[in-house]
Amino acid sequence: MTLKVHRALRLSLLILAIAAVGIILPHIFTGYYLAILNLIIIYYIACMGLNIASGETGLVSLATAGLMCVGAYTSAIWVRLGVPFCLALPLAGTLGAVVGFSLGYPALRLGGLSLALATIGFTQVVQQVAMQWTSMTGGTIGMTVLRPTLVGIELNDDRSYFYLTFLVAVILIVAAINLLKGKTGRAFRGIRGSEVAAQLMGIKLATYKTMAFSVCGFYAAIAGSLYAHFAGRISPEIFGLWLSVSFMAMIIIGGMGSTILGSIIGAVFYVTLPEAFRITREIQAVIFGLAVVVSLIHMPAGIAGALQSLMAKLKVKVKSLSSGKT
Amino acid sequence: MGLLQIKGLSIRFGGIAAITGFDLECNDNEIVGIIGPNGAGKSTLFNCICRLYEPSEGSMLFQGKNLLKYGPHDLARLGIARTFQNLEVFNKLTVLENVLIGRHCRFGSGLWSEVLGLSRVNREEKIARQEVEALLEVSGLGSEKDREVAGLPYGKLKMVELARALALQPRLLLLDEPSAGMSAEEIANMRQVLLELREKRGISILLVAHHLGLVMTTCERVVVLNFGEKIAEGAPGEVARDKAVLEAYIGKKTYLAEGASKAE
Numbered sequence: 231m232t233l234k235v236h237r238a239l240r241l242s243l244l245i246l247a248i249a250a251v252g253i254i255l256p257h258i259f260t261g262y263y264l265a266i267l268n269l270i271i272i273y274y275i276a277c278m279g280l281n282i283a284s285g286e287t288g289l290v291s292l293a294t295a296g297l298m299c300v301g302a303y304t305s306a307i308w309v310r311l312g313v314p315f316c317l318a319l320p321l322a323g324t325l326g327a328v329v330g331f332s333l334g335y336p337a338l339r340l341g342g343l344s345l346a347l348a349t350i351g352f353t354q355v356v357q358q359v360a361m362q363w364t365s366m367t368g369g370t371i372g373m374t375v376l377r378p379t380l381v382g383i384e385l386n387d388d389r390s391y392f393y394l395t396f397l398v399a400v401i402l403i404v405a406a407i408n409l410l411k412g413k414t415g416r417a418f419r420g421i422r423g424s425e426v427a428a429q430l431m432g433i434k435l436a437t438y439k440t441m442a443f444s445v446c447g448f449y450a451a452i453a454g455s456l457y458a459h460f461a462g463r464i465s466p467e468i469f470g471l472w473l474s475v476s477f478m479a480m481i482i483i484g485g486m487g488s489t490i491l492g493s494i495i496g497a498v499f500y501v502t503l504p505e506a507f508r509i510t511r512e513i514q515a516v517i518f519g520l521a522v523v524v525s526l527i528h529m530p531a532g533i534a535g536a537l538q539s540l541m542a543k544l545k546v547k548v549k550s551l552s553s554g555k556t
Numbered sequence: 557m558g559l560l561q562i563k564g565l566s567i568r569f570g571g572i573a574a575i576t577g578f579d580l581e582c583n584d585n586e587i588v589g590i591i592g593p594n595g596a597g598k599s600t601l602f603n604c605i606c607r608l609y610e611p612s613e614g615s616m617l618f619q620g621k622n623l624l625k626y627g628p629h630d631l632a633r634l635g636i637a638r639t640f641q642n643l644e645v646f647n648k649l650t651v652l653e654n655v656l657i658g659r660h661c662r663f664g665s666g667l668w669s670e671v672l673g674l675s676r677v678n679r680e681e682k683i684a685r686q687e688v689e690a691l692l693e694v695s696g697l698g699s700e701k702d703r704e705v706a707g708l709p710y711g712k713l714k715m716v717e718l719a720r721a722l723a724l725q726p727r728l729l730l731l732d733e734p735s736a737g738m739s740a741e742e743i744a745n746m747r748q749v750l751l752e753l754r755e756k757r758g759i760s761i762l763l764v765a766h767h768l769g770l771v772m773t774t775c776e777r778v779v780v781l782n783f784g785e786k787i788a789e790g791a792p793g794e795v796a797r798d799k800a801v802l803e804a805y806i807g808k809k810t811y812l813a814e815g816a817s818k819a820e
Contacts, residue, residue, distance in 0.1 A: 408673040412681055413663040416649070420657045423646030430606060431724070432632030432661040441667065487648070 248400060256392040264388040270494075270501045271395045272456045273480065277493035278406055279449025280477050285487035286410065287442040288422030289337050292474040293330075293349035294450050296356035299469035301326045301451025302458035303360060303367055306375040315378030315459070319398075322455040323448045330447020334440025353474050360466035372465025375458045385459075395456055402449060406489055409445070418442055419487075476500060479522045485532025492534035499533070558583045559728055559760050560605075565614035567604055574600045575784040578614070582728065585754055587761045589775035589792070591768070593804055596781040598764045599641055602730050605762075606631055606638055618728070632661050637721035638730040641764075643713055645705045651716055652685075652701040655692060658723025659684045688723060695719040710737045718749070728760050729753070735767045743770055750774050772796065780804070 259267050276294055283289045305322040309315055336348040360367050367373060377385050378394070385391045409415055417438050420428035429435060458464045484496025499521070504514045529536050560582040567575045575597045582588050590598050603609040605616060607628045616623040618634060626634065637658075646654050662684065665677045692701050695715050700708065705716060714734055721729060731750075735743050747770055753759045765771050771778060772792040780788040780795055782804040788795050795801055 404673070405671045408671050408677075409667075412670050412677055413660055413665070414667060414670055416653055416657050417660060419649055419653070420646050423648060424644040426608065426628075427640070427644035427646065428657070429608075429628040430631055430638055431657050431720075432629055433657075434627075434629040 252393065252396040252400070255396070256389040261388075264392060266501055266505065268388060268392055268395055268460055269457075270497050271392075271399050272453050272460065273477075273497040273501060274494050275399055275402055275456070276450050276453035276477055277480050277484065277497050278402060278489050279446040279453070281481050281487065281489040281493050282406065282410070282418070282449070283442045283446035284478070285481055285485075285489060285492070286415065286422065287418040287439065289439060289442060290342060290346040291333075291349045291443070291446060292346055292471065292478060293333055293352045294446075294477040295469040295471065295473035296349075296353035297326050297330060297447045297450035298454030298457065298473070299353075299356045299360055299466070300329050300447075301454030302375075302464050302469070303373075303454075304451070305455035306373060306458045306464060307366060309376055309378060309459070310373075316380060318378075319452065319455050323452040326451020326454070327444040327448040330443040330445070330450075331440050333447070334436075334443040337439045337443060338436055350471060350474070353469070353471055357466050357469055360469065367466070370466060372463060372467075374463050375461070377462070378459050391460055395460070398452065398456065402452065403490060410489060414438070414441070422487075476518075479518060481532075483521050483525045483532055485534030488532060488534035488538075491537075492532050495533045559586075559619060560762075561615075561617040562605075563615050565601070565604060565611050565616065567600065567609055567611045573784055575604070575611075575781075578781075578784070578786055580779060580786075582760055582762060584727075584760060585758055586777070587750060587754055587763060587775045589771040589778040590762060590764045590781060591766070591771055591778060591795075592781035595783075596804075597784040598781055599732055600784075601781070602638060602732055602762075602764065605636070605730060632658075632724050632726075635725075635727035636730065637724040637726035637728070639714070639717040639721050639732055639734055641733040641736065643710075643717060645713055645716055645720075647706050648704065650702050650704055651692065651697055651708070652688060654705055654716055655688045655720045655723050656684060658720045659688060661724070691719055691723060695722075711739070711742050714738065722753075726759060728762070730762045730764075732764045733766065734763070735765050735770050743767060746770065747774055768796075 255267065256264055276298060279297075280291060280294050283291050301322040304325050305315075305318045308318040308321065313321075333349065333352060337345055340348055361370050363369075377391070379385070380394065383390065385394055410418070417428065417433045420431065420433055421435065421438055421442075425435060454469075480496030480500045481493060482496070483499050484494070485492025488495075500518070503517065504511070525532055531538070558581045560580070562578060562580040565575055565578040565580075566573065578597075578601065580588070590601065592598055600609065604611050605623065607623065607626060607630070611624075618636065621634065623634075631637075646657065649657075663680050665674070665680055670677050689698070689701065692698050695718065697712065697715055697719060700712065705713060708716070714737070718731070718734060721731075735746050738746065750761060750763070751774060753761065763771065763775060775792055777790065778788075778792050778795045779786060780798070780801050782800075787800045787804060788798045790798075
């Protein structure tokens, strides 16, 4: 069997496996749990975007809620105006990318805390626009959002909606992996490591910082759109500072810089925490806050990092055991 | 025409003149040493050449091009690479990835080609990896290529920075204290590396070093800086005997006292 055929076979098997997972999952999880699963995937997408800007490139961002808000409202409004959802979704993402791009400019001048404050300002502004522009957004009352129709089928139930979110997530995961494994991903991580050295390697900060924020904006806006059509109802109060902080906390706990693995761990942690312990919202906030602090002190690479070092240690142990036996 | 021509370079930080009226010429295949006491302005000079600082006066030409028109990210493309006194390695990356970033400019594929995972991108990546792995072998870092730099000893990190600079395939290499913290054996090795770079790769080097032995045995010419001014220039032997240089290093009182005691 030639290498090319071998590769094609492996690729087809992988696609089949992923499709199988996508079809089986919403049959295992039903009802309430299926709704949670949908939410986890939506948050996962936003977390991937945030990890690309903050975890990989080192640009602190509390703009996620604002970017999601942009995606949510644009998608909701356009679908209501008759734009087909398969167009509205990528367009909302593109608008998120454009808005994210503009965030790249303060990122060039500001670092750390100042940048965080600028992104907070951004989220506040977007929230205010959503509140004040009542003719478009319905103001503080919010607006109802239609379930989308794809290929003639209305995605009425959670299961069919899951197929949508799963498919979008898979596409975005593949895109992220491709982006991060090559020259651009290295440029992002280089900027995080040392801006001075990165520049002297030919990495133009203006180009790559705006790119990182654009990608972040794209992902967040897609997540916002998927959220809006899932929840059926959006209002400005959802997209506030607390949501941005929550996403930052998710990637810290999951593992900053672990865009594929850490993001899903963080999203699962955040969504399932209140469910797992049947606790009040206040206690949830306390536990979550403690988790972030513990993570920062004891697990700087997050749960993903802890898992990876555990795997590495296991590998070494297995190696020594097997070589010891022979 | 020389490779690098600096004329009348001056830079001030607030009220302090870090460099004043500095001239330097570096030709092809030359190793020029830049020495001077701490705080003399050597790293500042490098930062000016690398466009990290904006000089107040003076001109800098590289291969006839006016460096003042370019930004720090243009240097890689122009053919200037630099290592740092205090190490600026990419901490969370492996040795291989650190040096691979040095090949950044050689990748032609754009953002969309990457996202779509086109085979062209994979090909470029493969070629770059092979080139970098060969470079790492030559630099003695082959066995550490997949290790995260954060855990490596200082001497190894210096080599990583050098390998990373070489991955840019520069015409001019600015080495800022490459021998700091190295053992005698490592310094002897460094000497060999520098001479080979000049002979085999035709790279010119500006070498800032405190290890005078290394400077004397590798450089054709030595420039001495003190308080931001050039106080001597010439062959290593001449400079070592220069009055002004000795004063700068061991202090006027000590120099005069020793001179007086010798005269007696």
